[in-house]
Amino acid sequence: xxxxxxxxxxxxxxxxxxxxxxxxxxxxxxxxxxxxxxxxxxxxxxxxxxxxxxxxxxxxxxxxxxxxxxxxxxxxxxxxxxxxxxxxxxxxxxxxxxxxxxxxxxxxxxxxxxxxxxxxxxxxxxxxxxxxxxx
Amino acid sequence: xxxxxxxxxxxxxxxxxxxxxxxxxxxxxxxxxxxxxxxxxxxxxxxxxxxxxxxxxxxxxxxxxxxxxxxxxxxxxxxxxxxxxxxxxxxxxxxxxxxxxxxxxxxxxxxxxxxxxxxxxxxxxxxxxxxxxxxxxxxxxxxxxxxxxxxxxxxxxxxxxxxxxxxxxxxxxxxxxxxxxxxxxxxxxxxxxxxxxxxxxxxxxxxxxxxxxxxxxxxxxxxxxxxxxxxxxxxxxxxxxxxxxxxxxxxxxxxxxxxxxxxxxxxxxxxxxxxxxxxxxxxxxxxxxxxxxxxxxxxxxxxxxxxxxxxxxxxxxxxxxxxxxxxxxxxxxxxx
Numbered sequence: 001x002x003x004x005x006x007x008x009x010x011x012x013x014x015x016x017x018x019x020x021x022x023x024x025x026x027x028x029x030x031x032x033x034x035x036x037x038x039x040x041x042x043x044x045x046x047x048x049x050x051x052x053x054x055x056x057x058x059x060x061x062x063x064x065x066x067x068x069x070x071x072x073x074x075x076x077x078x079x080x081x082x083x084x085x086x087x088x089x090x091x092x093x094x095x096x097x098x099x100x101x102x103x104x105x106x107x108x109x110x111x112x113x114x115x116x117x118x119x120x121x122x123x124x125x126x127x128x129x130x131x132x133x134x135x
Numbered sequence: 136x137x138x139x140x141x142x143x144x145x146x147x148x149x150x151x152x153x154x155x156x157x158x159x160x161x162x163x164x165x166x167x168x169x170x171x172x173x174x175x176x177x178x179x180x181x182x183x184x185x186x187x188x189x190x191x192x193x194x195x196x197x198x199x200x201x202x203x204x205x206x207x208x209x210x211x212x213x214x215x216x217x218x219x220x221x222x223x224x225x226x227x228x229x230x231x232x233x234x235x236x237x238x239x240x241x242x243x244x245x246x247x248x249x250x251x252x253x254x255x256x257x258x259x260x261x262x263x264x265x266x267x268x269x270x271x272x273x274x275x276x277x278x279x280x281x282x283x284x285x286x287x288x289x290x291x292x293x294x295x296x297x298x299x300x301x302x303x304x305x306x307x308x309x310x311x312x313x314x315x316x317x318x319x320x321x322x323x324x325x326x327x328x329x330x331x332x333x334x335x336x337x338x339x340x341x342x343x344x345x346x347x348x349x350x351x352x353x354x355x356x357x358x359x360x361x362x363x364x365x366x367x368x369x370x371x372x373x374x375x376x377x378x379x380x381x382x383x384x385x386x387x388x389x390x391x392x393x394x395x396x397x398x399x400x401x402x403x404x405x406x407x408x409x410x411x412x413x414x415x416x417x418x419x420x421x422x423x424x425x426x427x428x429x430x431x432x433x434x435x436x437x438x439x440x441x442x443x444x445x446x447x448x449x450x451x452x453x454x455x456x457x458x459x460x461x462x463x464x465x466x467x468x469x470x471x
Binding site: 038079 | 145303
């Protein structure tokens, strides 16, 4: 890749920091060039997030239908699975599985809710009401 | 308390941490390409039947931690590397090293890393940063992929050092044990051993690693459309492109950094063939990127026929031929 061909398409990262790319000068010698991003990888990342948003949407609907507790929504939102959520909270996997049931979730102690809330960076109130501030 | 420490921005986090820590330890010659090459960082692997983030497991570089270890070992610099069971012990050890004047490399997860844009915060636990001081009770952090330095509170740092999941860092930290300058002759020997190791790794006989792995992936891609369906096949290609191009590779799945390494190796080794082989890596990196543009056509929905998947697979088969030629030439060098 030639230095002047390093793409400069503004990405989510580019707004915060430019990234180092290696490219060649007119004599074929390598040098570094900062880049704002590249459309090809911006769309690759968008693609991954579209898929995640789909799963979050499905999870939200399940919670609204009372087929699952709000934990499912936050778990999908947090890109986690039961195993990872268990590791972060310190609960066993079978406990997390139980807590995913709406009726079990409703009976959880404040202490346990607090653990989940911390992992998801939300308040207990938001956790119970499936509120999520994306900012 | 801030140590006398220079933040260096790099393409890749572990290269950058290795470069900064070694410079601090007195190795004036070290650069990102040299660290990457001496550490034999270039690799390829595709692990079928497993998924990560609902996509294929593909890597363009060696396992995390190896570049730092190999580079230090090649340059005869002893390394301290430590994991912790207790968060308190992990923080205490870190504070003591800072008090002694050691900037410290830490393996962290990016999911809770506050200064990363949220689009990049996946559960990826093999990120590397340097902690180089404290300020008002917070830690000063040099993250090599960022242009400037950052601040983390003790809670934020603890959280990323004890991220959970695959490759959990367990508070892992590392640093060169002593300050010591390195001679150009040592650099030269490091370069030669790094090139030999890297060529051996890429030419290894196994089916899913190195050149064979690239070829294998090329053949698999041609079947993705039928086996996975167009939608998931597109997601797979998107993941391939992210592994190849996302923050850290310097472009073209580390192939350009490797080309830069071979050019930088030339004055130390005086082997003229390195300059020519460097160009072959430029060619290979360019072809990886051409393939990425084609893949984007597929996951954007502009392309998508079986013929398009065949073309995509053929790009990788072509890359494999080019890299086979390059690594065979490297392994056959008669070093003087």
